[in-house]
Amino acid sequence: MLEYRKVRPASVIGPLGEILTLESLPPGNTSRWVARRKAEIVAAVDGGLLTIDEVLIRYRLSLEEFVSWRRALDRAGIAGLKVSSAQHERDLRRRYHPDEFPDQRVLHLV
Secondary structure: OOOOOOOOOOOEEOOOOOEEOOOOOOOOOOOOOOHHHHHHHHHHHHOOOOOHHHHHHHOOOOHHHHHHHHHHHHHHHHHHHOHHHHHHHHHHHHHHOHHHOOOOOOOOOO
């Protein structure tokens, strides 16, 4: 009889080439998310060190927030995870696609 076992690796390679273990990940009460820490969490999930559900509970994140980290990392690397980069992208979307942001008041100068 075949038995399915969920095997979790003891460590994975982090975004900067370092070894990540459960102990080396940011603590669960982390409140300041710098780009490197975000990238470490994404690498931990991608490598099987943590599941997405575990990350959402441990770090009190929303699924949307975690997915945005992964998308930013895929698009622009660790630099894409910086808050200023995300703000810049959002500002560009507002400028070129104002219909997506109906709550924004537009001031028309006459």
